[in-house]
Amino acid sequence: MEYLSKLRNDPLLNTTSSTLLPSSLLSKHLLSNITELLRFTSFLISIAAFFIFHKWKPILYFLFLISCFILLKRLILSKAAPVYLVDFSCLRPPSFCRVPLSTFIENVSMFQCFDSESISFMAKLLTSSGLSEETFLPPALQYIPPNTHLQESIQEVHMVLFPVMEDLLSKTRLSPCDIDILIVNCSGFCPSPSLSSIIINKYSLRSDIKSYTLSGMGCSASAIGVDLAQSLLRIHKNSNAVVISTEILSTGWYSGNERSKLILNCLFRMGSAAILLSNKKEVKKSSKYKLSRTVRTQNAFDDQAYFSAVREEDSKGNQGFTLNQNVLQVVGETLRSNVTVLGSSILPFSEKLWLVFSILWKTYIDKSSEIYVPNFKTVIQHFCLPTSGRAMIRDIAKGLKLGDKDIEPALMTLHRFGNQSSSSLWYELAYLEAKVRVKKGDKVWQLGLGSGLKCSSLVWECIRPIVGESKKGPWADCISCYPIPTVDHKGI
Numbered sequence: 001m002e003y004l005s006k007l008r009n010d011p012l013l014n015t016t017s018s019t020l021l022p023s024s025l026l027s028k029h030l031l032s033n034i035t036e037l038l039r040f041t042s043f044l045i046s047i048a049a050f051f052i053f054h055k056w057k058p059i060l061y062f063l064f065l066i067s068c069f070i071l072l073k074r075l076i077l078s079k080a081a082p083v084y085l086v087d088f089s090c091l092r093p094p095s096f097c098r099v100p101l102s103t104f105i106e107n108v109s110m111f112q113c114f115d116s117e118s119i120s121f122m123a124k125l126l127t128s129s130g131l132s133e134e135t136f137l138p139p140a141l142q143y144i145p146p147n148t149h150l151q152e153s154i155q156e157v158h159m160v161l162f163p164v165m166e167d168l169l170s171k172t173r174l175s176p177c178d179i180d181i182l183i184v185n186c187s188g189f190c191p192s193p194s195l196s197s198i199i200i201n202k203y204s205l206r207s208d209i210k211s212y213t214l215s216g217m218g219c220s221a222s223a224i225g226v227d228l229a230q231s232l233l234r235i236h237k238n239s240n241a242v243v244i245s246t247e248i249l250s251t252g253w254y255s256g257n258e259r260s261k262l263i264l265n266c267l268f269r270m271g272s273a274a275i276l277l278s279n280k281k282e283v284k285k286s287s288k289y290k291l292s293r294t295v296r297t298q299n300a301f302d303d304q305a306y307f308s309a310v311r312e313e314d315s316k317g318n319q320g321f322t323l324n325q326n327v328l329q330v331v332g333e334t335l336r337s338n339v340t341v342l343g344s345s346i347l348p349f350s351e352k353l354w355l356v357f358s359i360l361w362k363t364y365i366d367k368s369s370e371i372y373v374p375n376f377k378t379v380i381q382h383f384c385l386p387t388s389g390r391a392m393i394r395d396i397a398k399g400l401k402l403g404d405k406d407i408e409p410a411l412m413t414l415h416r417f418g419n420q421s422s423s424s425l426w427y428e429l430a431y432l433e434a435k436v437r438v439k440k441g442d443k444v445w446q447l448g449l450g451s452g453l454k455c456s457s458l459v460w461e462c463i464r465p466i467v468g469e470s471k472k473g474p475w476a477d478c479i480s481c482y483p484i485p486t487v488d489h490k491g492i
Contacts, residue, residue, distance in 0.1 A: 080234045081279040084287035085460060086174075088275040089167040090423065090430050090474040091160055091246075093136035097270060100133040101126045108265075110144050113255040113318075121259055125266045130390045130411065134478075135418040136270040140250035153189055153250045157198060160246045160272040165199060168274040174240065176203040181232050181241035185214035185221035185422055187450070188311070188321075189248035199244065210236070218309070218450025219386060221245060222273065222422035223458050227294045233279045240280070246272035247421035254320030261320030267389065271420025271427065289460035292443060293346060297338040298454035305330040309451040328392070330453055335396065338447075338455035346379050346459065376400055380459070381442040384428035385410040386449045387419045396447075412482050417474070422448065425458075433469040434479040438462050 099107075105123050108114055114122075138159065140152040161184075169176065182205065184195040193201070196211040205211075210232060214221050222245035229241040249268055254261045278287070299305035308327040313319050344352070351374040358372035383406045385396055390411065397407045409428035413420075417427055425446045432438050439462065446458040470479050 081237065081281075082284075083230050083233050083291040084278050084280075084283055084463075085289040085291065086276040086278055086283050086287045087168065087172050088273060088426055088429070089164045089171065090426050091164050091270070091272040092474045092476070093160075093270045097136040097138060097142075098134060099137045099142065101131065102133075104137075104266075107142065107144060111146070111255070113145070113257075115257050118257045118259070118262060122262055122266050125263065129267060130414050131267070131269075131418050132415045134416060138249055138270055141253055146250070146253050146255075148250045148253055150191070153248050154191065156248050156250050157186075157189070157191075157195065157246075160248075160270060161195070161199065161244060161274075162202060164272050164274040165203065165242075165244065168242070168276055169203075172276050174276060176205050178240055179205055179209060179242050180236060180239035181229060182209055182211045182244075183214065183225045183229055183241065184212070184244045184246075185217060185225045186246050186248055187216055187218050187221055187421060188252045190215040195244075216451070217422075218452065218454070219388065219419075219421045219424070220448030220450030220454050220456045222275075222425055223294075223446060223448035223456035224296065224450075224454075225422075226275065226277065226291070226458055227296055227456060229277050230291060230294060233277065238280050239278070241277040243275045243277065244272065245275075245421075245423040245426070247423070252321060254318060256314045256316060256318035256320060258314045258320065258322070260322045260324065261314065261318075263323055264321050267419045269418030269420055271417055271423045273423040273426035275426065284463070287463060288466055289444070290463050291458065292461045293342065293457070293459040295338055295342045295345075295457040296454070297334065297341065297456075298452050299330065299334045299337070300452040300454065302330070305334060305453045308453060328395070331392070331449060332395075332399075334449070334453040334455045335399070338457055339400075342457050342459070343374055343376070347374050347376070348378055351375060351378060373399065373401055376445070377402070377406070379443060380445045382432050382438060382444040383407070383409070384425045384432075384444065384446040386447060387414040387424040387428075388449065389419075390414065408483050412484070415484065416478065416482070422450075427474055430469070430473045431475055431479075431482070433466050434473060434475040435482075436467065436470065438466050440465050 104126065105119070108122060109119050138156045140147045140156060168174070182196050182199060184199060186195055189195075190213070191198075194213040196213045199205070200209065200211060212228065214225060214228075217224055222243065225243040225245060229243055233239055233241055247268065249270065252264060252268065254265055277291075304326055308324045308330045309322070310324075311319065311321045354372045355374055358369070362369045362371055383400075383402060385393055385407060387393070387410050393407050393410045393414070397403075409431045412431055413424055413427045417424070420427065425448060429444060429446070432444070438444065442462045444460045444462070446460070448456045448458075450456075470476070475482075
């Protein structure tokens with residue numbers, strides 16, 4: 001486990017040496033707000049000078065200022081129509097796709113492409129991964145050897161996308177003809193016709209639908225899809241948007257012996273989610289959540305971040321997804337920039353004040369002191385974190401000062417379903433709903449991390465009581481068994 005031990009050496013959110021809200025980034029964000037205020041003030045001063053120079057009467061001066069403020073309110077200060085999350089659906093894969101850990105190891109030991117050291121590495125990795133015996137792999141990866149041809153991948157697309165789309169249409173009573181915007185994301189598989197075209201063809205969607213397919217965006221793609229849908233809904237009034245998230249595993253299978261590329265073979269599992277968003281006023285009463293805030297940041301301009309997680313060929317021409325040894329360090333840096341912007345907009349004034357005070361104290365008085373880490377639980381009640389592994393989950397929790405209850409959805413989703421890439425965030429939200437923990441007025445933070453590296457945050461506000469979800473959805477057959485005790489292992 002030497003490779004994973006190196007990965008585990010993570011300065012991600014070490015509160016003794018750094019903070020999630022670094023002073024430089026915070027200052028930059030505050031400076032932007034102050035600059036905008038100064039511009040507006042300069043505009044008013046210019047108008048006043050114009051009036052004085054032309055000797056306008058005070059009453060005309062006053063009426064003109066009132067007109068300016070009314071225009072500003074309408075054009076700038078007026079809020080866009082809220083975006084509501086009406087409902088969402090998560091795939092519960094068929095039972096014949098279930099692959100116990102022992103079966104997985106038995107199968108890979110019969111693949112001629114893996115040597116004994118790689119098989120041993122994957123066995124140790126699975127043992128400490130936190131995955132249960134109930135996770136799922138597509139049929140294409142259960143052949144010996146795996147069948148990773150195009151047609152098998154297309155069949156996997158049908159298997160993971162059609163059921164969640166049909167379930168979403170059924171539970172929301174939405175006609176396919178009422179969908180105005182369609183966004184489908186899948187990082188590793190980009191066929192032609194596109195995935196969105198496959199959905200349009202299957203359900204005979206309208207000819208004027210705005211359709212998008214996102215690829216290569218990694219595990220943050222679902223949050224990015226929601227952010228894109230929000231931007232489109234600001235332009236297209238009275239519209240419905242469907243976001244579908246998945247990962248096609250048959251195209252991402254690695255058949256070589258480089259350890260940095262074998263990790264995804266072991267951790268990634270089947271999953272998909274379909275989400276209905278709308279800006280229609282009439283859906284407010286039936287919707288579950290209102291989108292409160294979105295934040296997107298990325299570090300792709302930095303070479304270390306760009307090459308920390310990349311799809312490439314090994315020395316023998318086998319294609320796989322490489323996780324480099326510095327991935328956790330650059331993940332920490334990417335997280336910090338995202339949380340900085342989010343924290344500056346949602347944290348209460350008292351938390352911001354303590355942060356600024358601690359930064360000034362460390363800068364000018366005691367350089368050995370710790371910078372205060374804001375308490376996000378003052379405004380956020382529930383957290384959906386990346387299911388990239390137990391070590392990653394616990395490191396993020398440590399940096400955000402979260403407790404075991406806060407990271408339970410992420411750990412239990414990893415255990416029951418594995419890492420499902422971008423759709424994992426919705427299985428975590430489904431877990432919270434099945435446990436009847438989300439109350440009206442609560443806020444949920446979904447945090448997505450993807451290759452690049454990029455980080456996306458969604459903050460939802462629950463706007464109605466949510467009950468009865470324990471009897472449906474992906475957790476219906478097992479929610480009573482959770483949570484289960486978790487045991488930490490080094491390396492994952």
